Amino acid sequence: MSRVLFRTAALLCLALSLSACAKDRPGLVARGGPTSEVPYRLGPGDKLRITVFNQPTLSSTYAVDASGNVAMPLIGAVPAAQQSPAELKRVIEARLGKDYLREPNVSVEVEGYRPFFIFGEVNQAGQYPYVAGMTAEQAVAIAGGYTARARQDSVQLARRDDAGVARVRVPMTTVIRPGDTVFVHERWF
The missing domain is CATH 3.30.1950.10 (wza like domain)
Structure with missing residues (x-):
């Protein structure tokens, strides 16, 4: 029994240490939404x-x-x-x-606007022209849709701001901004 408890504790510690490495800033996506008061920030490619x-x-x-x-x-x-x-x-x-x-x-x-990027479990990963008001779901459609192994309920979004690059898991209804990188993960089952 103690061996199972030890393994569980070790896995929990590993998961916590890996999650601490990520720079998740959920407020970053909220600040960049369509009703946001934050002005658009220019970048290379605009x-x-x-x-x-x-x-x-x-x-x-x-x-x-x-x-x-x-x-x-x-x-x-x-x-x-x-x-x-x-x-x-x-x-x-x-x-x-x-x-x-x-x-x-x-x-x-x-x-x-500068392009956005989409990678992972989509049929045609790459760089695409930005379309105003586009959601993550629409970005997947632009990239040819999901592969058979794709997780379809959320994506990982990488967005640059003044503090650096933040990576956040977001729902498919999240509005994409110019320069964002969208990553569609593989589902486990």
Whole structure:
């Protein structure tokens, strides 16, 4: 009897130690939902429509590059990663107003979101264009549906925020955001 108790205790300790290694932050997903007050944070791969009013040579579509910058004429590389469009607008206005324009008026809009990624037990894992308001269930459908071995009640979602990357198990109704990584696990039985 003591041997069974020892094994059970050892398995429990192992499970607790493994769960402590994961950076689960359930609030992360709640903060990123469709009704969230948190502004969208820009990242590499986003395409932006930046309009500098009365300056057609500066107004164009710009991409956030791999290092998180937007390269603009006159002012060069502007850090955009982890900023909201409104924050980026203020930075661009400040840089243009410093040496080039008097009271610049800038507009920053997201024209195209960075892709999301889906892996695991789906028929066509990979990178896909983001669709606004998409749920985890819709992401699976975009990836060709489940394999025969897929767990279909939840997925693991990896999302980057200011604190790093968090991995959280979420229901299929969870809204996916640009840059998220969705992993569909294999079911046990």
